Amino acid sequence: LYLDLNGAYGWVYPKNPDGSQFKHVGHYHTLLMPIWMQLVFNPLPQESFRPFFSIGGGILDWEIRDISKTTSSFERGDPIRGDVVNGTLVAGIGIEKIFSDKVGSSLFFRFHYIFKGNEDTIGLSYEGGQSDNNRAIIELGLEFKFYNTGYRDTDGDGIEDRLDLDPTHPEDFDNYKDYDGKPDYDNDGDGIPDSLDKCPDKAEDFDGFQDKDGCPDLDNDKDGIPDSLDKCPNKAEDFDGFQDKDGCPDLDNDKDGIPDSLDKCPNEPETVNGYKDDDGCPDEKPAPVIKKGARIILKGVYFESGSASLLSDSYAVLDTVYESLAQNPEVEVEIRGYTDSIGSRAFNLRLSQKRADAVRQYLINRGIDAKRIRAIGFGEDYPIASNRTARGRSENRRIEFVRIK
Numbered sequence: 360l361y362l363d364l365n366g367a368y369g370w371v372y373p374k375n376p377d378g379s380q381f382k383h384v385g386h387y388h389t390l391l392m393p394i395w396m397q398l399v400f401n402p403l404p405q406e407s408f409r410p411f412f413s414i415g416g417g418i419l420d421w422e423i424r425d426i427s428k429t430t431s432s433f434e435r436g437d438p439i440r441g442d443v444v445n446g447t448l449v450a451g452i453g454i455e456k457i458f459s460d461k462v463g464s465s466l467f468f469r470f471h472y473i474f475k476g477n478e479d480t481i482g483l484s485y486e487g488g489q490s491d492n493n494r495a496i497i498e499l500g501l502e503f504k505f506y507n508t509g510y511r512d513t514d515g516d517g518i519e520d521r522l523d524l525d526p527t528h529p530e531d532f533d534n535y536k537d538y539d540g541k542p543d544y545d546n547d548g549d550g551i552p553d554s555l556d557k558c559p560d561k562a563e564d565f566d567g568f569q570d571k572d573g574c575p576d577l578d579n580d581k582d583g584i585p586d587s588l589d590k591c592p593n594k595a596e597d598f599d600g601f602q603d604k605d606g607c608p609d610l611d612n613d614k615d616g617i618p619d620s621l622d623k624c625p626n627e628p629e630t631v632n633g634y635k636d637d638d639g640c641p642d643e644k645p646a647p648v649i650k651k652g653a654r655i656i657l658k659g660v661y662f663e664s665g666s667a668s669l670l671s672d673s674y675a676v677l678d679t680v681y682e683s684l685a686q687n688p689e690v691e692v693e694i695r696g697y698t699d700s701i702g703s704r705a706f707n708l709r710l711s712q713k714r715a716d717a718v719r720q721y722l723i724n725r726g727i728d729a730k731r732i733r734a735i736g737f738g739e740d741y742p743i744a745s746n747r748t749a750r751g752r753s754e755n756r757r758i759e760f761v762r763i764k
Contacts, residue, residue, distance in 0.1 A: 363397050367391070367394075371391065393420075404522075464501065513527055514530075516532075525542065546559045547562040578592075584596060590606050591607035599619065651762045658676070684731065691732070693734075694718050696713075707738040733763075
């Protein structure tokens with residue numbers, strides 16, 4: 360926003376509306392000398408191309424001259440009468456181009472409204488209410504301007520000290536706030552100089568990942584999951600179909616200690632039972648296969664004292680026998696029952712038979728075909744230890760399996 364003092368000099372010839380010379384005053388013309396002061400508003404003062412708007416006021420000095428009587432004293436004709444001065448209102452718009460702090464030009468449109476009485480600027484009086492057709496001057500022009508503002512530019516960056524936020528240090532013109540006059544050595548204010556900053560207009564996020572390059576790393580591990588949502592921002596998601604939205608690589612989905620790269624069942628934990636424990640798949644240990652003619656003592660099969668009633672502690676052992684028979688349907692077995700020598704021989708024989716039958720019935724109840732199992736009681740015959748000691752007698756009270764087919 361600034362004040363502008365202007366002046367001009369020119370002349371006009373009166374014309375009829377059809378463009379011909381006005382018949383009464385064809386040898387006259389009117390000299391015009393406007394002087395005005397205007398307030399100029401420039402909304403973009405730092406741009407090299409900048410529009411402007413102006414409004415102000417002044418005076419118009421005009422004089423009628425007879426050009427048919429040109430003398431050396433009056434190059435534009437002899438004056439017919441004295442000067443007439445009228446007040447004016449001036450308004451305009453335009454665009455200005457700045458070439459340097461000393462030179463510029465502008466293209467403008469300007470309107471002068473003339474405040475005057477009933478006398479026209481061609482020197483005639485209109486009375487009886489006839490309108491005056493010469494109350495305005497319209498200008499369309501191109502100006503060349505030479506500035507002598509008197510403002511200093513200490514740092515020589517082309518920005519006047521009065522507009523320069525740092526008048527002693529030249530602007531760096533890096534396309535960031537280049538018209539404030541202050542060099543911006545760290546545009547994004549992240550503490551990393553632009554000379555070292557790979558992203559000078561984007562502040563570093565200082566998340567512990569590549570914090571010296573000046574670039575914000577919104578997805579450190581480049582897995583497509585923003586760090587703000589990534590539970591493992593520095594480790595890329597493995598996208599294996601298991602919890603793929605948390606941003607964490609799941610190297611052992613089922614947490615069984617076997618890496619997914621080696622795990623045949625990555626989403627099902629291994630059953631550690633001594634059978635194929637390295638494949639990563641849950642599996643049951645197959646029951647042992649009884650060789651034909653082999654005799655197996657079932658340790659852990661217990662009965663109530665003097666009875667054929669199985670104790671519940673025996674079920675786990677008998678279930679293993681069931682699994683073996685179920686997995687090998689071609690096998691047939693003989694269940695043999697034995698006792699110690701306490702009691703009569705006949706009693707022990709009956710007891711051993713009942714115990715063998717009890718084991719057989721348990722397996723049948725589990726689903727084994729009765730035709731595949733037979734039971735025999737041998738009583739106190741065929742001891743495997745001395746019946747003179749409690750330990751020996753305990754060993755003699757036993758159930759044996761023998762594969763017969």
